[in-house]
Amino acid sequence: MSPKRERLMVPEAEFSSYYGRPILKAPVWKVPDVPAYLYLGGLAGVSASLAALADATGRPELRRTGRVAAAAGATASVGFLVHDLGRPERFLHMLRVLKPTSPLSVGSWILAPFGALAGAAAASEVTGIAAGPGRLAGAAAGLLGPALTTYTAVLIADTAVPGWHEAHRELPFVFAGSAMAAGGGVGLLARDGGPARRVAVAGAALELAASAVVERRDRLSARAYRTGRAGAALRVARAATAAGGLAAAAGALTRGRSRALLDGAAALLLNAGSVATRYGVFEAGMATARDPAYTVVPQRARLNARDEGQPATRTGPTSASRSSARSRTES
Known part of the structure; x- marks a missing residue:
């Protein structure tokens, strides 16, 4: 005869904080400054690397497109960062x-x-002056490009915000794929942008796969990526990125005006998806900083596991604690 389960005499406690104040102090970063800064840095980094490779392989139009996009993206990225900081100094x-x-x-x-x-x-590139030094500058920017595409993922993951910190292994791949999709999409606007097409399709696939891993991990903070404004933005990002990747791949099978139309649509969709991805990741982290449950539930789960002599995971809450916080985190 199986033992009877004990009946709870009081309801499970609602997770809250002292006097209703958040446990974590949410970052004071502003919208659209920080999401735009995250997106533009990735776009600029991939564009610079594509331009350097195009210069080495004799693709002048792709080189020109990449250099201009890298400079514009970096300048705008610094502008948004300075605006968020408040003062240029x-x-x-x-x-x-x-x-x-x-x-x-x-x-x-x-x-x-x-x-x-x-x-x-x-x-x-634009003026035709100092082509030799310009080529060296473009090569050096191309070498720095990969670091620029992913350091922002490390930047936000190296915080106490649960939604970002707990996804520190996946976010660099999400940001790298998003940047490749955006930069490759811009490169599709060049007539000799064959390499950009491969980068765009590969980036779209990487972004979709890494984002799916973030959303399906067995941890409470993954819920923030599926609900609220973050969930809505990331659903738009998936649709736009998938459609843009398919349009870029289909462009390889066409010629003339049809290819130009498909490439233009792919560039627009991939960059829209990249913007939505950065905004969705930003909002998911902010949601977990505002709600005490994302901090309290995993901590209690680790303490309970330690008291019971079980191996404690870093972030995975027990099923009981997850269900008790479900109503709060989904509101």
Whole structure:
């Protein structure tokens, strides 16, 4: 005869914080400044790398498109960052020292030289002046491009925000795929953009796969990526990225005006998907910072597992604690 389950005499406690105040202080980053900064940095980094490879393989139109996109993206990215900081000198203060243990310090030292090099390469490309130094600047910007595409994922994951920190293994892949899709999409506008097509399709596939992993992980913070404004934005991102990737792939099978139309649609859809992805990730993290359940539930699950002598996971809550917080986190 199986033992009877004990009946709870009181309802399970509702997870809240002291006097209803959030446990974590949510970042003061603003919209659209920070999501735009995340998107434009990735676009600029991939465009610079594509331009450098195009220069090495004799594709002048793709090189020109990539250099101009890299310079424009880096300039706009710095502009949004400075606007979020409030005063331009705050960005300059971050360049006074290089602190290898700080993703923000390292990122500032990636973004600043990248912007200068990308700007010099684009100026040389447009004016035709100093082609040799412009080529060297473009090659150097291309080398910095991969770091620029992913350091922002490290930057937000290196925080106490549950939705970002708990996804620190997946977010670099999400951001890399999103950047490849956006930069490759812009490269499709060049007539000799064959390599950009492959980058765009591969980036779309990587972004979709990595985002699916983030949303399906067995941890409470994954719910923030499926619900609310973040969930809506990420659903739009998936649809746009998938459609853009298919349009880019279909463009390889056509010629003339049909290819131009498909490539234009792919460029628009892939970049719209990249914007929505960055916004969705941003909103998911902010939602977990505002709701105490995303901090309390995993902590209690780890404590309970330790008390029961079970191996404690870093973030995975028990099924009981997850169900008790479900109504709160879905509201």
